[in-house]
Amino acid sequence: MSAAPHALEGRASITGAGQSDIGRRLGRDPLELTLDACLAAIEDAGLTPRDIDGLSTYPGGGGGPPGFTGAGVTEVHDALRLELDWFSGGIERPGQLGAVIDACAAVAMGLAKHVLVFRSVWEGTAQGKGGRQGIGVGGGGGGGGYRASGLPMEYTLPFRAYSAANWIAMNAQRHFHEYGTTREQLAWIALNARRNAALNPKAVYRDPMSLDDYFAARMISTPFCLYDCDVPCDGATAVIVSRSELAPDMRRDALRVEAVGSALRGRPSWDQFDDLTTMALRDAGTMLWERTDLEPADVDVAELYDGFSFIALAWLEALGFCGKGEGGPFIEGGARIARDGEIPLNTNGGQLSGGRLHGYGFIHEACVQLWGEAGERQVPGDPRVGVAAAGGGPLGGCLLLVRD
Amino acid sequence: MSDKPFRVLPRVYAGNEHFWRGGKDGRLQFLRCRACQTWIHPHAPLCPSCYGKDLGVEAASGLGSVATFTLNHQPWVPAPDHPYAIAIVELDEQPGLRLMTNVVNCPAEAVRIGMRVRAVFEEHGDGDVWIPLFEPLEEPA
Numbered sequence: 181m182s183a184a185p186h187a188l189e190g191r192a193s194i195t196g197a198g199q200s201d202i203g204r205r206l207g208r209d210p211l212e213l214t215l216d217a218c219l220a221a222i223e224d225a226g227l228t229p230r231d232i233d234g235l236s237t238y239p240g241g242g243g244g245p246p247g248f249t250g251a252g253v254t255e256v257h258d259a260l261r262l263e264l265d266w267f268s269g270g271i272e273r274p275g276q277l278g279a280v281i282d283a284c285a286a287v288a289m290g291l292a293k294h295v296l297v298f299r300s301v302w303e304g305t306a307q308g309k310g311g312r313q314g315i316g317v318g319g320g321g322g323g324g325g326y327r328a329s330g331l332p333m334e335y336t337l338p339f340r341a342y343s344a345a346n347w348i349a350m351n352a353q354r355h356f357h358e359y360g361t362t363r364e365q366l367a368w369i370a371l372n373a374r375r376n377a378a379l380n381p382k383a384v385y386r387d388p389m390s391l392d393d394y395f396a397a398r399m400i401s402t403p404f405c406l407y408d409c410d411v412p413c414d415g416a417t418a419v420i421v422s423r424s425e426l427a428p429d430m431r432r433d434a435l436r437v438e439a440v441g442s443a444l445r446g447r448p449s450w451d452q453f454d455d456l457t458t459m460a461l462r463d464a465g466t467m468l469w470e471r472t473d474l475e476p477a478d479v480d481v482a483e484l485y486d487g488f489s490f491i492a493l494a495w496l497e498a499l500g501f502c503g504k505g506e507g508g509p510f511i512e513g514g515a516r517i518a519r520d521g522e523i524p525l526n527t528n529g530g531q532l533s534g535g536r537l538h539g540y541g542f543i544h545e546a547c548v549q550l551w552g553e554a555g556e557r558q559v560p561g562d563p564r565v566g567v568a569a570a571g572g573g574p575l576g577g578c579l580l581l582v583r584d
Numbered sequence: 585m586s587d588k589p590f591r592v593l594p595r596v597y598a599g600n601e602h603f604w605r606g607g608k609d610g611r612l613q614f615l616r617c618r619a620c621q622t623w624i625h626p627h628a629p630l631c632p633s634c635y636g637k638d639l640g641v642e643a644a645s646g647l648g649s650v651a652t653f654t655l656n657h658q659p660w661v662p663a664p665d666h667p668y669a670i671a672i673v674e675l676d677e678q679p680g681l682r683l684m685t686n687v688v689n690c691p692a693e694a695v696r697i698g699m700r701v702r703a704v705f706e707e708h709g710d711g712d713v714w715i716p717l718f719e720p721l722e723e724p725a
Binding site for chain 2: 311312313314316317326327328329331334335336337338339341342343346349350351353354357398399400401402403404451452454456
């Protein structure tokens with residue numbers, strides 16, 4: 181395989197990955213979960229905290245909906261007494277995995293040798309026992325004099341569109357309209373996730389799910405039923421991004437970052453993006469293949485964001501695993517996206533059944549699969565090329581990983 | 585209009601007042617570039633097409649088509665009218681001149697992509713805000 185021609189790719193590799201306990205509601209200190217994941221990733225890479233000189237995270241500490249972030253750069257930096265040459269945390273970037281892409285850039289440019297990248301959520305515990313909360317209407321009561329301000333809140337909440345479930349449902353509905361996509365087809369994103377989750381001991385929902393179960397589930401926002409929506413959970417994930425030239429002396433086979441996709445060439449908006457059927461991830465997917473000689477057919481495993489089922493379908497199209505608009509027929513029946521299919525998809529159960537680790541479950545699973553350590557859910561055939569992608573709406577970022 | 589549902593209201597300020605209060609006079613208003621005639625939404629300090637700053641407030645026809653929609657069933661907030669229709673409406677004035685909204689005054693199940701609609705307004709906050717909504721347009725036979 182040819183090395184990527186760009187300055188960033190090739191110079192950055194993933195050399196370790198770690199994860200905390202994951203559960204629907206763990207009731208644990210989110211910083212503790214975060215540090216569990218960070219230390220696991222550092223150990224996995226054969227490093228110690230003293231070796232870490234870069235730190236990167238999404239979305240950073242504080243703010244956001246309840247449980248949206250368990251820790252920021254500052255908390256982890258201080259708790260581990262890290263000595264950092266480079267650090268960055270924030271939400272305005274190409275999706276959740278933008279923090280990984282930034283880390284790749286940092287090591288490629290020589291700002292750091294080993295960057296610890298983490299994402300931590302505790303939405304399960306923070307949201308309590310009730311149903312999933314809407315934005316701006318916490319606790320299901322609403323009001324309290326809150327006024328929506330800024331984007332996207334000002335132009336969504338007054339129209340009773342309290343959740344990304346509503347916003348993304350409209351992308352799905354438009355896709356159904358233009359291409360004839362059906363709920364019978366979309367269901368396979370959820371069913372495939374569940375059959376994979378059954379083999380993942382850390383997945384939140386592991387009981388078998390049938391097409392009948394899917395159609396019996398209550399509707400959330402047409403065309404999405406309950407099983408089209410991911411499950412809030414508690415958990416943290418971390419990976420180590422290292423300069424590739426250091427990787428040969430490290431514990432693991434490095435996973436070279438062959439290409440990244442960070443583009444957003446249209447309007448950064450849930451409702452104003454030019455093509456409602458693709459969302460911003462179209463541009464990230466396009467950019468990824470602009471930066472490598474590899475092709476979609478070379479990919480052995482695809483871990484694609486499924487915060488809502490339709491987003492995974494959109495990523496399949498954006499990354500060229502099928503043609504634009506052909507995602508419905510492509511996933512129908514679930515054979516092509518099965519672990520032994522044409523393109524194994526969301527082999528850990530995704531966020532729909534595995535739990536809403538908000539993008540980082542996908543990169544973790546891509547690493548585990550490429551290292552051949554996925555246990556019962558390991559895809560056959562010694563996978564060497566994997567893609568991890570996260571984000572929907574105006575968010576989108578993806579990485580192509582290669583085990584040489 | 586019948587009973588008004590709970591809504592999270594927007595914070596109204598100088599930049600967006602034309603949009604959120606135009607409904608008082610039955611006007612669906614946007615900024616428009618006087619130099620190149622581009623309609624602008626959401627509001628901005630300059631035209632995204634020519635970067636000119638000579639912008640004025642102008643009323644659109646209020647006519648448009650449903651670009652996409654969803655029927656919300658989830659009780660994010662207790663309400664008597666689930667499911668209700670959330671939509672993105674594209675206005676006749678300009679391709680891509682869109683806003684998120686609700687389609688009202690018809691059964692939610694009757695909403696379709698491509699459906700012709702016209703703006704109506706729902707007053708909230710003792711006259712502070714007029715939410716622009718859309719209802720089916722009765723086309724001449």
